[in-house]
Amino acid sequence: MDNKEQRPVVLAVDDTPQNLDVVKGILTPQYRIKVATNGPAALRIVEKQLPDIILLDIMMPGMSGLEVCRELKANPRSADIPVIFLTAKDQTEDETEGFELGAADYILKPVNPPILQARVKTHLALKQSMDSLHKTSAELARAKQRMELELNVGRDIQQSMLPNTVPDRKEVTLCASMDAAREVGGDFYDYYMLNENELCFCVADVSGKGVPAALFMAMSKILIRSRTKDEKGPAEIITRVNAELSEDNPECMFVTVFFGVLDLSTGEVVYTNGGHNPPLIRRACGEVESLRDIHGPVVAIMPGEEYGQSTLHMKPGDVLLVFTDGVTEAMDTDKNLYGDEHLFDVLQAVPDSGAQAVVNCVNESVAAFAAGAEQADDITMLAVQYNGS
Structure with a gap:
């Protein structure tokens, strides 16, 4: 696998193509960028291949960013993907609802390149840490299960010999x-x-x-x-x-x-x-x-x-x-x-x-x-x- 394929995948969702071009211009050197111009298209991309992080516009025709986030968090496959909302200054009243739905962060438009880069990097690092923690927890659970099985076998052997x-x-x-x-x-x-x-x-x-x-x-x-x-x-x-x-x-x-x-x-x-x-x-x-x-x-x-x-x-x-x-x-x-x-x-x-x-x-x-x-x-x-x- 080459270095390009190893880069984290960012899904950017916005109904304005110019905004998507801005995001791609800021993040492309470090990440692989996938884009969608509406909610249903974003959900199809997620269904096909899970991205590592999602940048999601709130105000979109048809299906809003809040509705997309609700769908993502309701699906066990995509529930743990960090979602960062991109919002205009006059949309700040939606922040509370977004956080209640499970959003990880908000970034105001127009996007500030250093802030976007820093937020994406931070939330990817947090996700990697959580993924590692979940993996370790699962391994511990399997080890405990094996140990319990061994203990039961040991008890059976011990009791059968009395x-x-x-x-x-x-x-x-x-x-x-x-x-x-x-x-x-x-x-x-x-x-x-x-x-x-x-x-x-x-x-x-x-x-x-x-x-x-x-x-x-x-x-x-x-x-x-x-x-x-x-x-x-x-x-x-x-x-x-x-x-x-x-x-x-x-x-x-x-x-x-x-x-x-x-x-x-x-x-x-x-x-x-x-x-x-x-x-x-x-x-x-x-x-x-x-x-x-x-x-x-x-x-x-x-x-x-x-x-x-x-x-x-x-x-x-x-x-x-x-x-x-x-x-x-x-x-x-x-x-x-x-x-x-x-x-x-x-x-x-x-x-x-x-x-x-x-x-x-x-x-x-x-x-x-x-x-x-x-x-x-x-x-x-x-x-x-x-x-x-």
Whole structure:
């Protein structure tokens, strides 16, 4: 495209050819000029090709400039084109009506060349700025729509990976909850019977947000489940999962994991903590303890890492609460953190030591603390209550 074709288009509308010649003489060096000697002709030109700006005489036979402006502003295609009225000194009473119709400016006849050049340049610059703003706004709207779609997909993935049935065993009571943040993360919990006497349970938190985190979460959960069939204990399972997730991880995503195996006949829990928040156990007598053993770093970052494991003995009535950092890092409106001590105190004060009561009390406490502050992360908990064999 040559420079001539790149110049802005000015449509001049006037029933006096001499006035059009004056406008062309003033503006031709900088702009491409199209002319019309009456309103209908102007509207046909606009319909065929939108100009960048319109100079419009008010007093024209048949269809006045005000009527032309009304037609232009009523048409969505031409509504944003700046209209500058050219008016004689005795037509100033029409200015108010013109501005009400959407005119951008008025210039008095006879036209002063520097004023015409300056007004046209200014209103073209304003239009370009508005066009750019509209384009940016449209791009932001599309980006928001894509983000909302991604969030919905992420939520669907996240919810589909959660267990929807609880093992029907009198020896154990399970209660879980996950309050997903608007920006979907990668929290998940899982539980299933490994054999007749052993219950596997897991709580994990994947780094990042959106679909990538949800997909990494799904991969992590599937790997953990599949490796429980092949390996001997939690340490071996998490070591194997870490090795596989670390193999092809260009985005350096990671997952914190607490994985345990409860022997329903004895109450013994063998567990591995890979960089996860230390769980709390509320004993049947009301005492609360923190399981502070950490057996390795977050999973999927360090290939070759060997994870350890620890043993916990649960008695009838004991409740083990495993949670993600969305609980302790929940914030109030002043950006204060909920904190580990707060959670510890709430667990001590739970009037009923059952798994359901523990989860409900913590959720209510976190919600009251946040007091309407926007939730930044998923809030996930799994309570495992041992009832005895």
